Amino acid sequence: MRGGVIWTDSDLLQRKTSFRAMSRPRPVVLSGPSGAGKSTLMKRLMKEHEGLFGFSVSHTTRNPRPGEEDGKDYHYTSREAMQKGIDNGDFIENAEFSGNMYGTSKSAVEDVLAKNVICILDVDIQGVRRIKDTDLNPIYISVQPPSMEILEKRLRDRQTETEESLQKRLDAARTDMELSKEDGLFDVVIINDDLERAYEELKDVLSEEIKNVQEAQS
Numbered sequence: 735m736r737g738g739v740i741w742t743d744s745d746l747l748q749r750k751t752s753f754r755a756m757s758r759p760r761p762v763v764l765s766g767p768s769g770a771g772k773s774t775l776m777k778r779l780m781k782e783h784e785g786l787f788g789f790s791v792s793h794t795t796r797n798p799r800p801g802e803e804d805g806k807d808y809h810y811t812s813r814e815a816m817q818k819g820i821d822n823g824d825f826i827e828n829a830e831f832s833g834n835m836y837g838t839s840k841s842a843v844e845d846v847l848a849k850n851v852i853c854i855l856d857v858d859i860q861g862v863r864r865i866k867d868t869d870l871n872p873i874y875i876s877v878q879p880p881s882m883e884i885l886e887k888r889l890r891d892r893q894t895e896t897e898e899s900l901q902k903r904l905d906a907a908r909t910d911m912e913l914s915k916e917d918g919l920f921d922v923v924i925i926n927d928d929l930e931r932a933y934e935e936l937k938d939v940l941s942e943e944i945k946n947v948q949e950a951q952s
């Protein structure tokens with residue numbers, strides 16, 4: 735794994751200054767319970783704004799789902815390899831979620847930042863807290879389902895989970911829905927009830943960043 739900018743060491747302030755001086759587009763962190771609709775909203779955003787966004791491809795130890803591609807949706811890896819990368823300091827954050835490891839490597843973020851596009855990170859609430867300790871300075875958005883019942887239906891209908899992993903995700907969702915109420919943790923909370931409305935809200939929140947990148951590219 736490639737090394738590079740380290741966001742949590744002692745010259746944090748120095749690098750914060752240099753980040754601002756380069757006026758890079760502000761990254762976006764999308765979080766919220768599994769099944770709330772983060773990927774659905776993100777994929778639509780990236781499709782409608784081609785060349786303006788870049789996805790930070792996380793690592794995970796979970797198996798690929800049908801249709802998912804290694805290097806595009808995730809870097810699929812083993813526990814051993816991932817732990818080695820973590821011990822090596824290659825990750826800005828990592829977490830255990832529903833029996834698997836997930837993490838954002840430094841190079842995943844750097845590769846997107848280098849293109850001067852808006853970097854999107856899809857991470858759970860533990861990842862949000864870890865990213866708060868870095869100088870990435872993203873916009874924090876929580877995507878929430880209208881209710882636990884609707885979330886469960888969406889996860890079941892998606893047909894990606896076993897009963898066991900579904901129950902783990904529902905447990906994590908209850909915690910997420912509670913913790914995400916914390917004052918100041920998120921800049922915006924979007925309730926993804928009606929998809930069109932949620933998408934418009936997401937675009938609205940990001941309109942300034944989108945405009946800035948469009949102008950920089952023209």
Ligand SMILES: Nc1ncnc2c1ncn2[C@@H]1O[C@H](COP(=O)(O)OP(=O)(O)OP(=O)(O)O)[C@@H](O)[C@H]1O
Pocket residue numbers: 766767768769770771772773774775888889891892926927928929930932
């Ligand atoms: N507003 C909505 N109304 C109805 N169904 C929705 C809505 N938003 C998303 N869905 C559906 O709900 C399911 C879960 O959405 P999605 O996979 O985007 O969630 P996610 O938050 O990215 O989950 P994960 O964190 O597990 O990747 C999908 O099958 C998607 O098509």
Ligand SMILES: Nc1nc2c(ncn2[C@@H]2O[C@H](COP(=O)(O)O)[C@@H](O)[C@H]2O)c(=O)[nH]1
Pocket residue numbers: 764765766767768792793796827828829831836837838856857858859860861862
């Ligand atoms: N802390 C992190 N969480 C991550 C990362 N990549 C994804 N996720 C979160 O995991 C769950 C489950 O994802 P799924 O693809 O298995 O359904 C979801 O809440 C994601 O937001 C990461 O790099 N770090």
